[in-house]
Amino acid sequence: MTRFARDPLYRRHRFPADVIAHAVWLYFRFPLSLRMVEDMLAARGVLVSHQTVRLWAEKFGRDFANDIRRRSAGKLGDKWHLDEVVIARGGKKHWLWRAVDQDGFVLDVLVQNRRDAKAAKRLMRELLKGQGRSPRVIISDKLRSYGAAKRDIMPGVEHRSHKGLNNRAENSHQPIRRRERIMKRFKSTRHLQRFVSIHDPIANLFHIPRHDIPSTHHRELRAIAMEIWHQIACLRVA
Structure with missing residues (x-):
């Protein structure tokens, strides 16, 4: 040994x-x-x-x-796929906002209680801070909040909005969904945020x-x- x-x-x-x-x-x-x-x-x-x-x-x-x-930092892809999925806690809706690159590496994940332009802006600011650069292109579903946030935060970046283009980000939610079933739901949104902030970088490594x-x-x-x-x-x- x-x-x-x-x-x-x-x-x-x-x-x-x-x-x-x-x-x-x-x-x-x-x-x-x-x-x-x-x-x-x-x-x-x-x-x-x-x-x-x-x-x-x-x-x-x-x-x-x-x-x-x-x-x-700064080594992941320049095509950002953004997506959000609802998480119910205590009878209230929260949203898990996720960004992955073109190879499926997770860029960032945020748990927020909004599904609007303000929440999308926060995600984009965190992405720019964490990656240290703007993407070549952003891909999202048809949620208008992405377009509004992008025009304010990254006006010069191309934005493609089409549900069929965003399977990579949608699929990236699956590991957390599986973990949620095993754990019989996370205790709180704070617990969920703490877990994904550790889980996703380790998942990226492997x-x-x-x-x-x-x-x-x-x-x-x-x-x-x-x-x-x-x-x-x-x-x-x-």
């Missing part, structure tokens, strides 16, 4: 760094509940409660996600656009992603 050096990041945690990082990876990489991760760790002889897994996910997941964002690439190349890209994950999680062989 590979032994990893103890990094200061894991100071005051009694479990080994690789166990903590593996738990965080399992929880955000796959549609698993906290108790499922607890069971999977138990199968490896690691006895830890699902509440401890939750604490690890929140503490370390946030740090890992921020590192991934820094590494990918997202390999298929495009009919050979299986050997796919394995190489997956190995590269795992190596980057080890760097982010400060896992160094002792």
Whole structure:
């Protein structure tokens, strides 16, 4: 078994760094509940409660996600697909606004209580801040709020508005929908926002656009992603 050096990041945690990082990876990489991760760790002889897994996910997941964002800043695609989907909480409607690029990498996700131009403007401002540049083209559904926001925030950018063009953004909502069913809904919009802000950067790291690439190349890209994950999680062989 590979032994990893103890990094200061894991100071005051009694479990080994690789166990903590593996738990965080399992929880955000796959549609698993906290108790499922607890069971999977138990199968490896690691006895830890699902509440401890939750604490690890929140503490370390946030740090890992921020590192991934820094590494990918300005490197994602220049065609932005924007979409919004309704999320009901406490009898009230909220909207999950999402932006992905032409290769399916998530650019940003915001939970808002509006579905209007003000909400669309906020999404676009966050995108410009996070990506550090304007897109070549924006693609959205027929919601007029996108056009109004685009004219104010990015007047020189091309905007294509057609429902059939936006399947990439619509499909990007599916992992969160699956997770929502497993978790029997998120507790609050704040909980949802916190989860997607960690989940989506980690999903980006392991997202390999298929495009009919050979299986050997796919394995190489997956190995590269795992190596980057080890760097982010400060896992160094002792």
